[in-house]
Amino acid sequence: MEQDARIYVAGHRGLVGSAIVRALEARGYGNIITRTSGELDLKDQAAVRAFYAAERPDYVFVAAARVGGILANDTYPAEFLYDNLMIEANLIHGAWQAGVQKLLFLGSTCIYPKHAPQPMNEDALLTGPLEPTNEWYAVAKIAGIKLCQAYQKQYGARFISAMPTNLYGPGDNFDLEKSHVMPALIRKFHEAKESDAGSVTVWGTGTPRREFCHVGDCAAACLFLMEHYDGYDFVNIGVGEDVTIRELVELVQRVVGFEGEVLWDTTKPDGTPRKLVDVARIHALGWQARVPLEEGVRATYQWFLEHQDDFRG
Ligand code: GFB
Secondary structure: OOOOOOOOEEOOOOHHHHHHHHHHHHHHOOEEEEEOOOOOOOOOOHHHHHHHHHHOEEEEOOOOOOOOHHHHHHOOOHHHHHHHHHHHHHHHHHHOOOOOOOEEEEHHHHHHOOOOOOOHHHHOOOOOOOHHHHHHHHHHHHHHHHHHHHHHHHOOOOEEEEEEEEEEOOOOOOOOOOOHHHHHHHHHHHHHHHHOOOEEEEEEOOOOOEEEHHHHHHHHHHHHHHOOOOOOOOOOOOOOOOOHHHHHHHHHHHHHHOOOEEEOOOOOOOOOOOOOOEOHHHHHOOOOOOHHHHHHHHHHHHHHHHHHHHHOO
């Protein structure tokens, strides 16, 4: 990407989009285009088309999406499917109409079948049934991958896709009902420590395994792919190691310093039993994650402490 390129980051207030903006700024890119959802409704095709016509971006990062943790995915299937289909269709089709040079679409590793062989290779896409708690989001994200491939195949557009594993870090959503597990644990343990509560309740059985990638690493991978990758196949972004939810609970508990008891609410879903991606493809391209899990959790807790007033409403 040329230093003066016009770069649109869709979803710049979200976990990934904000990290991409920070990474671009750190590398001296000065022409970053953003719009809040109040300024531009990405579900509105005419508005997106008018935005592209006016701004004429050269590069587009599609980090805008309706996202949430396991319960939000399970509770709002219509919103997770409709909103994500509309957002990605408008952004990808609009980018083609506007002659965007290159676009990176971000998905999620929930696109893989529930019982995909681990670690999950990119070739596992569409080889089996999805995890029911997030199949709506997954179907939308699979459609996004296919849109990029279709525009590549039919029009020669340089539209590529990346599938990050579970992400965490500064800028995450700490809402206890809608968030992913990492911010939920940080907030629950912190608030329990502050109020001297004797116990904290976490969800599920603790046995599922998840891989956690710091969002700073993910943003670095996105810039790397935008600069070095033009392939038809999508690329996993991950660290190549996973932990059980119980191990994560113990780690966050230690980092936060909560000494009470942990209770498991097994009426809440576990979700898919394991989600570890095969990172061979992105390693072969020349990129590797850097942030160790404990270091990333400590930094995220620090960020939470500095911003917690924002979450209390
Ligand atoms: O992060 P999470 O919500 O999403 O949950 P998924 C991961 C695991 O942590 C599940 C457990 O087994 C949860 O039951 N867990 C324990 C908790 N305590 C908590 C808690 O307090 N809050 C939450 N949220 N979980 C999502 C998908 O799946 O991952 C999305 O639904 C997307 O579509 C995203 O793919 C990356 O990893 O299960």
